[in-house]
Amino acid sequence: MGIGQYLSDTRVELRHVAWPSRTQTAVYTVLVALISIGVAAYLGLFDFLFTTGLTHVVSNLPATGEATQQQTNGTSTPLVQGRGIQITGTPSDENGNPLPGSTPTTQTTPITTQTQ
Numbered sequence: 001m002g003i004g005q006y007l008s009d010t011r012v013e014l015r016h017v018a019w020p021s022r023t024q025t026a027v028y029t030v031l032v033a034l035i036s037i038g039v040a041a042y043l044g045l046f047d048f049l050f051t052t053g054l055t056h057v058v059s060n061l062p063a064t065g066e067a068t069q070q071q072t073n074g075t076s077t078p079l080v081q082g083r084g085i086q087i088t089g090t091p092s093d094e095n096g097n098p099l100p101g102s103t104p105t106t107q108t109t110p111i112t113t114q115t116q
Contacts, residue, residue: 020028091102 090104091099093099
């Protein structure tokens with residue numbers, strides 16, 4: 001079957017299609033647009049509610065707590081103390097062994113929170 005025969009058969013089949021009227025096409029187009037807008041509004045509303053609720057829950061979590069971090073030399077050090085992060089460690093080589101003559105260092109970084 002050649003391309004000419006295929007196009008001829010396609011044209012014959014398209015003549016048998018019951019095409020919608022101009023009015024039906026306009027009504028269906030408006031219906032699809034309204035349903036799309038409704039679904040977008042529905043999803044947008046729940047997205048807003050969940051985002052706002054989650055933001056509210058997270059912003060009301062206590063700012064203090066105690067977490068620990070495993071240091072390279074195998075000691076655990078408190079990270080969160082009050083409203084800052086304190087990291088203490090000793091300089092070490094790639095195997096985790098303290099470098100000769102090195103002293104422990106402490107770095108404290110304040111925690112800042114954003115309020116709305």
